[in-house]
Structures are given as C-alpha cells and as structure tokens.
Amino acid sequence: MLLDKLNGPQDLKSLSVPELEQLAGEIRDFLVNKLSVTGGHLAPNLGVVELTLAMHYLFDSPKDKFIFDVGHQSYVHKILTGRMDRFDTLRKQGGLCGFVKRAESEHDVWEAGHSSTSLSAAMGMAMARDYKGETNKVVAVIGDGALTGGMALEALNHIGHEKRNMIVVLNDNEMSIAPNVGAMHHYLGRIRTDRHYQKAKEDLQSLLQKVPAIGGKLAKTAERFKDSLKYLLVSGILFEQFGLHYFGPVDGHDMEQLLDTMQQASQVQGPVLIHVVTVKGKGYKPAEADSFKWHGITPYKIESGQVLKAVGPPMYTDVFGNALIELAERDDRIVAVTPAMPAGSGLMKFAERFPGRMIDVGIAEQHAATMSAALAMEGMKPVYAVYSTFLQRAYDQVVHDICRHNANVIFAIDRAGFVGPDGETHHGVFDIPFMRHIPNMVLMMPKDENELRNMMKTAVDYNDGPIAVRYPRVNGTGVELDPAMTPIPIGTWDIVRQGDSAVVMAVGPMVQVAEEAAELLRRDGLSLRVVNARFIKPLDTAMLDALADEGLPLIVMEEGAVQGGLGSAILEHYALTGRSGVPVRLIGIPDEFIEHATIKEQRIACGLTPERLAAEAVALQPKRKRATNQH
Ligand SMILES: Cc1ncc(C[n+]2csc(CCOP(=O)(O)OP(=O)(O)O)c2C)c(N)n1
Structure with missing residues (x-):
C-alpha cells in the first residue's frame, strides 16, 4: 500500500x-x-x-x-x-x-x-x-x-x-x-x-502555431487575428x-x-x-x-450501498413538505422556492406533485429572497424554504425587499437550532436575532410537528406581510397529526403545564426539555409552569405583563444565540414598559461558535438540558425553599 x-x-x-x-x-x-x-x-x-x-x-x-x-x-x-x-x-x-x-x-x-x-x-x-x-x-x-x-x-x-x-x-x-x-x-x-468547440480549438491551436512571431505592424495584425479567432471559437x-x-x-x-x-x-x-x-x-x-443521494450520507453497507437510517417519528422537514402539498392542493398561488436544496428542504414530493410550482434558483439565497418578494407583490404565495444558516446570506434582501415592502412571503426556515456533525458553519442559531428586529416580520417556532402544520396554515392564511416558521433538524416528537390544519392566533403563547414555583418560556424543542425539567422538579416538590413561546415575534405581551404582576421567577430557554434572542426580546419588553425589576434568567447558546458533535452533545455543552433548567429553577427559589431543593 x-x-x-x-x-x-x-x-x-x-x-x-x-x-x-x-x-x-x-x-x-x-x-x-x-x-x-x-x-x-x-x-x-x-x-x-x-x-x-x-x-x-x-x-x-x-x-x-x-x-x-x-x-x-x-x-x-x-x-x-x-x-x-x-x-x-x-x-x-x-x-x-x-x-x-x-x-x-x-x-x-x-x-x-x-x-x-x-x-x-x-x-x-x-x-x-x-x-x-x-x-x-x-x-x-x-x-x-x-x-x-x-x-x-x-x-x-x-x-x-x-x-x-x-x-x-x-x-x-x-x-x-x-x-x-x-x-x-x-x-x-x-x-x-x-465536439465543435473541441475541434475548433484543436484546429486553432495548430493554426496559431503557424502564425509567425514577427515585429511591427504585421505582428499586431497577427495578434488581432489570433484574438478574433480565439473569441469566435475557443x-x-x-x-x-x-x-x-x-x-x-x-x-x-x-x-x-x-x-x-x-x-x-x-x-x-x-x-x-x-x-x-x-x-x-x-x-x-x-x-x-446517484450522487444526489450520496452527496452527504449517513452510514451504509459497502457491498449493497444500503443506507442505515435510524427509525423514529418523521423529521420536521418531511412534515413541512407534506403540509405544503396539502396546502398547495387548495391554493394555486402557492409556489415553493429553494436555493439549491430541494431534498434537504423536504420538497422532493412537492416537486413531483407540482413541477411547475417548484423553483430551484441554484445557490442564490439573495436572489431567492428578492424574487420571492416580487412574486408575493404580484399576488403569489411564495414559500421560501431555506436553511437558517444559509438565510444569513440574504439578510439585506429580507430587510430591504421583503419586510420593507411588507410582502406576503412565507419563510420555511429549516435546520433552526443545532445541526450536529456539520458543526459551526451550519448551525441555525442566529436567525432569531437577525429576523426578530425587522419591522413587519412575524416569527414562529412549533413545539411539535402537529403545531408545525398549524403554523404552515397560519402562514398561508396570513395576508399582512412576511411570516416565518422555523423548525429544527430533528425528528418530531411523535404526536398524532390532526387531520385538518388549524391556524393559530398571531402573537399568542400557550401554557402547556401549570405551575407556581417558576415559569419557563421555551421555544420549539425546548418545550419538551422544559417538560422533562418539570418532571425532575415535581419529585422535589416544585412545580414549573411551562409556556410554549411559539411566537418569537410578536411577543404575547398580555401574558408577559400578567407574569410580571404575578411576580414568579422567569426563565427563557431557546436553542439559539442568547444575544438578541427571545430572552433579549422579553427583557426589552420589560425595560421598555417600565418593569425592569422582573427577575428573568436566560438559557441559550453562549457567545461562541459550537463545533461538530451530535445535537445532543451540543445541547449538553450549552446547558440546554432538563437538569440545567431544573437547577436554574431551584436557584431562583426564595432561600427558604431552595435549601430543600438542590440539583
Ligand atoms: C450559501 C450556501 N448555500 C447552500 C449550501 C449547501 N451546499 C453545500 S455543497 C452544495 C453543492 C455544491 O455543489 P458544487 O460546488 O458543484 O460541489 P460538489 O459537491 O458538486 O463537488 C450546496 C448547495 C452551502 N454550503 N452554502
């Protein structure tokens, strides 16, 4: 060897x-x-x-x-x-x-x-x-x-x-x-x-070898001759x-x-x-x-090429793709836009079903965004399916062309949160900060795949400007899917578990993590209220104000950059409404790039775990209670 x-x-x-x-x-x-x-x-x-x-x-x-x-x-x-x-x-x-x-x-x-x-x-x-x-x-x-x-x-x-x-x-x-x-x-x-090109090229090369290298006017003419031929044929x-x-x-x-x-x-x-x-x-x-399939591949059997895939509930990506087909069956204004990621974004079945309504623009996230704005302004319903990390490329187009025009573009932001082995260049951990401060934007994240379907319906029914639904690169939770999709009132959160020791406002998959933390705390005699903060923008300010009045300790948990995330948004709301004394703790991704690993390991590295949340809830208890509840 x-x-x-x-x-x-x-x-x-x-x-x-x-x-x-x-x-x-x-x-x-x-x-x-x-x-x-x-x-x-x-x-x-x-x-x-x-x-x-x-x-x-x-x-x-x-x-x-x-x-x-x-x-x-x-x-x-x-x-x-x-x-x-x-x-x-x-x-x-x-x-x-x-x-x-x-x-x-x-x-x-x-x-x-x-x-x-x-x-x-x-x-x-x-x-x-x-x-x-x-x-x-x-x-x-x-x-x-x-x-x-x-x-x-x-x-x-x-x-x-x-x-x-x-x-x-x-x-x-x-x-x-x-x-x-x-x-x-x-x-x-x-x-x-x-072949024409090839033949012409060969002929030209042998011809050029015969053009003498001589000085003066003749040489210039020869050069020009070479150039014109070259540009015609090469x-x-x-x-x-x-x-x-x-x-x-x-x-x-x-x-x-x-x-x-x-x-x-x-x-x-x-x-x-x-x-x-x-x-x-x-x-x-x-x-x-099939180099398409083998571009990036999970483990496989060498002889047969059989790819070994873990079984589990459907990926959010696939649930999105199926929901989009259902919605597009009933609304022919819907078109799907992808910058070179038809399979990764779960759009292959859509492309089969509606080949004429599937727009692959190549690796052109910016063009895809601006084009979507124009499609929307002319009455179409573009669904711009894009990975969170690649949408970073199109920030200006989102601000300048989509949000400023208040165009009815639907964003389907996949790979929101950690992505695992692709690592730091591919995590979807900045889109909350770079989307939520843009005027006119609505930003949602579902707690499970059924809610994703409802959010897709919410987005299609919404006609007041851009609306985005973000979802992670993981399997769903395995919940049953309602046969019909039901829109969700914009800007409303949902209390998924009652409790009065502390309140966690959790985004997307962190709702499940919060539920697990609540179970840990229950054994210790504490009850954690779990809020599904499904709209990152607009906030459920009515709930936030009521929580402030109630005076419970608050924790925000999100699989995204802490700087500029939902936690920041909540703190801004309290500061801007004169309630800066509300106790809020933030759990999210610290100010650093997180390297390749499994998603689970990446979450552990950043404290996005039930144990960390439970410990935080305990630490926020008045001293008397805390003594008996240590994690
Ligand atoms: C801005 C951006 N958009 C999308 C992707 C996803 N992506 C990774 S590789 C790739 C295809 C690249 O094709 P090519 O440059 O021809 O390389 P090949 O894999 O064929 O060798 C795409 C679309 C990316 N990495 N960056």
Missing part, C-alpha cells in the same frame, strides 16, 4: 504517474470504508481524488495556498496532509472536522461551510502575497454548483479586473447537491460536450471575457492529462481557470449512480 507510507504531501513528489493512479484507488477504498461507518460527504470527495493528488504533486502546500470552496470536498486533502489516522473521528465531537479547519493543520488555510467564498478568499490571498512581495501560488477549487452563487461571480468580475496570478480550478461534475441549474450550468455543458470564452486564461475541459480522472494541463496553466501570468470535468461519486457504483 502506497497510502500507508505517505507521511505528507512531499512524499508524493517522487511518485510516478502509475503510482499516483494506484494511490488514487487506495484513497477511494479508504474513503468508502471509513465513511461507511462515520457518514460524511462521500460523493464530492470521490470525485476530486486525482485533482487533489495533482495539486499536492505540482504545488507546495502550505506555502502555496489551497482554498476549497464549501470545504466539504477536502477529505482527500486531509488524507494527504497527515490526518488519515483520524478519520474514525470524522464529524464527531473533538474529532476531525468535515470541512477545512485551520486549527487542524497548517495546510488548511481557509475555512468555509457556506459556498461560493473561495474566489474572494483567493483574491485576498493573492493581493496580500503581492503586497508582501512574495511569490507563492494561490489555488482555489470551486464546484460548478458553487459557481452559481452570486459571491463567486462578484469575485470573478474583480479577478479579471485585477489580473493577479492565481489559479481557479473549476470542478465541474454537473451537480450541485441536486442537479445543477441555470445558464452557467448549460454553458459548461456546451463546452463539455460540443471554448471557455466566457471566462476569457472575464479576463481569465481558460484551460480545459480536462478529464479530472486522467492523471496524466490533469498533470499536464495544470502544469501548463501554472506557468501562465495572470489569473487562469482550469476546467476539470469529474464524476461525482467516482469509483463507488452506488455513489456514481
């Missing part, structure tokens, strides 16, 4: 092409084996084995900077840079991160998780290099999916303008997570498949027009071709784009056959 002898990228340099090819096979076996136990981003990594080998073979990391867009395809890079023996811990608490992580290795120079940042990062690194008078290479690897993101196009525009030395490797596998969409996708497809013209030298398309699994092209491209002055065509899932049949 060559892989066992590999200590770092320097060991690659002495290998022959056949040895590199052998190594590629060994790396694939390694990935398929390890990920069958841990899960992870299998298909994207199987596609970039030769590409990553070629990069480490030709360049000199970490002096040369490798920037992986999203960073989910960096496993091969991790293997080649001394982290092979940590793959059993992949995406686990304290283990190897599923994305690029600077703390792990000097070879990890840029972290991501969200897409389309790599070209801006490469630009910054190239500029810094030039300011410092250094000569290292900067290599960004970006997928055809990530290239649909607006940020990447902003960066391309600037890269062409600046003309700094840098290498953009376009990893074109025709897939985002789902099949890629849009004009860029079609354009790349034409380059890949159009594939990759779009990138050439953007000011990048285009190389490709090259077969990303042909080691020799790949090395040759990358070697040539790296000699060129100015920005270059190498168009590398790869097969997502390459080398493992089930992943090649």
Whole structure:
C-alpha cells in the first residue's frame, strides 16, 4: 500500500504517474470504508481524488495556498496532509472536522461551510502575497454548483479586473447537491460536450502555431487575428471575457492529462481557470449512480450501498413538505422556492406533485429572497424554504425587499437550532436575532410537528406581510397529526403545564426539555409552569405583563444565540414598559461558535438540558425553599 507510507504531501513528489493512479484507488477504498461507518460527504470527495493528488504533486502546500470552496470536498486533502489516522473521528465531537479547519493543520488555510467564498478568499490571498512581495501560488477549487452563487461571480468580475496570478480550478461534475441549474450550468455543458468547440480549438491551436512571431505592424495584425479567432471559437470564452486564461475541459480522472494541463496553466501570468470535468461519486457504483443521494450520507453497507437510517417519528422537514402539498392542493398561488436544496428542504414530493410550482434558483439565497418578494407583490404565495444558516446570506434582501415592502412571503426556515456533525458553519442559531428586529416580520417556532402544520396554515392564511416558521433538524416528537390544519392566533403563547414555583418560556424543542425539567422538579416538590413561546415575534405581551404582576421567577430557554434572542426580546419588553425589576434568567447558546458533535452533545455543552433548567429553577427559589431543593 502506497497510502500507508505517505507521511505528507512531499512524499508524493517522487511518485510516478502509475503510482499516483494506484494511490488514487487506495484513497477511494479508504474513503468508502471509513465513511461507511462515520457518514460524511462521500460523493464530492470521490470525485476530486486525482485533482487533489495533482495539486499536492505540482504545488507546495502550505506555502502555496489551497482554498476549497464549501470545504466539504477536502477529505482527500486531509488524507494527504497527515490526518488519515483520524478519520474514525470524522464529524464527531473533538474529532476531525468535515470541512477545512485551520486549527487542524497548517495546510488548511481557509475555512468555509457556506459556498461560493473561495474566489474572494483567493483574491485576498493573492493581493496580500503581492503586497508582501512574495511569490507563492494561490489555488482555489470551486464546484460548478458553487459557481452559481452570486459571491463567486462578484469575485470573478474583480479577478479579471485585477489580473493577479492565481489559479481557479473549476470542478465541474454537473451537480450541485441536486442537479445543477441555470445558464452557467448549460454553458459548461456546451463546452463539455460540443465536439465543435473541441475541434475548433484543436484546429486553432495548430493554426496559431503557424502564425509567425514577427515585429511591427504585421505582428499586431497577427495578434488581432489570433484574438478574433480565439473569441469566435475557443471554448471557455466566457471566462476569457472575464479576463481569465481558460484551460480545459480536462478529464479530472486522467492523471496524466490533469498533470499536464495544470502544469501548463501554472506557468501562465495572470489569473487562469482550469476546467476539470469529474464524476461525482467516482469509483463507488452506488455513489456514481446517484450522487444526489450520496452527496452527504449517513452510514451504509459497502457491498449493497444500503443506507442505515435510524427509525423514529418523521423529521420536521418531511412534515413541512407534506403540509405544503396539502396546502398547495387548495391554493394555486402557492409556489415553493429553494436555493439549491430541494431534498434537504423536504420538497422532493412537492416537486413531483407540482413541477411547475417548484423553483430551484441554484445557490442564490439573495436572489431567492428578492424574487420571492416580487412574486408575493404580484399576488403569489411564495414559500421560501431555506436553511437558517444559509438565510444569513440574504439578510439585506429580507430587510430591504421583503419586510420593507411588507410582502406576503412565507419563510420555511429549516435546520433552526443545532445541526450536529456539520458543526459551526451550519448551525441555525442566529436567525432569531437577525429576523426578530425587522419591522413587519412575524416569527414562529412549533413545539411539535402537529403545531408545525398549524403554523404552515397560519402562514398561508396570513395576508399582512412576511411570516416565518422555523423548525429544527430533528425528528418530531411523535404526536398524532390532526387531520385538518388549524391556524393559530398571531402573537399568542400557550401554557402547556401549570405551575407556581417558576415559569419557563421555551421555544420549539425546548418545550419538551422544559417538560422533562418539570418532571425532575415535581419529585422535589416544585412545580414549573411551562409556556410554549411559539411566537418569537410578536411577543404575547398580555401574558408577559400578567407574569410580571404575578411576580414568579422567569426563565427563557431557546436553542439559539442568547444575544438578541427571545430572552433579549422579553427583557426589552420589560425595560421598555417600565418593569425592569422582573427577575428573568436566560438559557441559550453562549457567545461562541459550537463545533461538530451530535445535537445532543451540543445541547449538553450549552446547558440546554432538563437538569440545567431544573437547577436554574431551584436557584431562583426564595432561600427558604431552595435549601430543600438542590440539583
Ligand atoms: C450559501 C450556501 N448555500 C447552500 C449550501 C449547501 N451546499 C453545500 S455543497 C452544495 C453543492 C455544491 O455543489 P458544487 O460546488 O458543484 O460541489 P460538489 O459537491 O458538486 O463537488 C450546496 C448547495 C452551502 N454550503 N452554502
């Protein structure tokens, strides 16, 4: 095994092409084996084995900077840079991160998780290099999916303008997570498949070799001739027009071709784009056959490709998808909008049922938001289904285009709260703070999947502006679903358990946690009142004012950033209405980024547990009672 002898990228340099090819096979076996136990981003990594080998073979990391867009395809890079023996811990608490992580290795120079940042990062690194008078290479690897993101196009525009030395490797596998969409996708497809282009390119190359390099007027004419022909015929013209030298398309699994092209491209002055065509899932049949499913995968059986899934109540995501179909059957104004996440957002069945009403815009959260505002203003009911973390991208569009216009956009905010193994780049823990302060916004979170359905109905019936329902990346509680969905009066909370020792105002899954805390406290003779604070905005101010008059200690519990969360909102309400003396304790996510682990471990790390809540309730008891109730 060559892989066992590999200590770092320097060991690659002495290998022959056949040895590199052998190594590629060994790396694939390694990935398929390890990920069958841990899960992870299998298909994207199987596609970039030769590409990553070629990069480490030709360049000199970490002096040369490798920037992986999203960073989910960096496993091969991790293997080649001394982290092979940590793959059993992949995406686990304290283990190897599923994305690029600077703390792990000097070879990890840029972290991501969200897409389309790599070209801006490469630009910054190239500029810094030039300011410092250094000569290292900067290599960004970006997928055809990530290239649909607006940020990447902003960066391309600037890269062409600046003309700094840098290498953009376009990893074109025709897939985002789902099949890629849009004009860029079609354009790349034409380059890949159009024989015309290929033939023209070959002809042109041999023709250009015959144009003599002579001085004066004739040379200028020859140059112009070259240019005009080039622009007429050469594939990759779009990138050439953007000011990048285009190389490709090259077969990303042909080691020799790949090395040759990358070697040539790296000699060129100015920005270059190498168009590398790869097969997502390459080398493992089930992943090649369905790279959509195998983009990010839970543990599986290697031989059959059978995916091992935990059984349990339906995920909130699926309950949302089904509810949306039911609602859309009765209301043809409803359309679903997704920025490249049709499956993750539970919309696959909707897409089958209503193909014409399913709008996948590619990785374009901002465009999706503004477009939804316009759809709503023209009388449609857009349901913008988006992960909380990716909605961060569209903050301005939510403020400027949706809320300011008071447009009837429905937000279905998935992955609200901790997300587990994807870790800190993917948690949905900031949307309460960044949504609740925007005028006109209504923000809800259900305590269970039945309430999610009712909130969807509430949202569809609501015609006074934007309304958002957020829900977590977990299974529902298993409650029975009412056959009919019933709207909930806006701004009302619900007392789900009576008690008079303390009151907890809990959001979403924290209601269940609060119920468990109440059981713990009951054994100690304390009774915890549990309020389902299902509207984060508007608050149930009538209930809040009554609680203040009652004088019980209050605890707010939410799986979101404490700063700016529901707890902040409640404190603001009391301060603004002259009741600043009301005792309120806040349990939520502290002012830090929480790393990859299971959701349960992440909750424990932040004290989002029944034990912590119970202890807080005990601590808030008048001294006399507290002595007998210690947790
Ligand atoms: C802003 C943002 N939106 C959505 C995602 C979810 N996402 C992760 S990878 C991915 C597809 C990326 O496709 P591509 O760049 O072609 O890489 P591939 O996985 O095909 O190698 C998407 C949509 C994300 N990471 N960031």
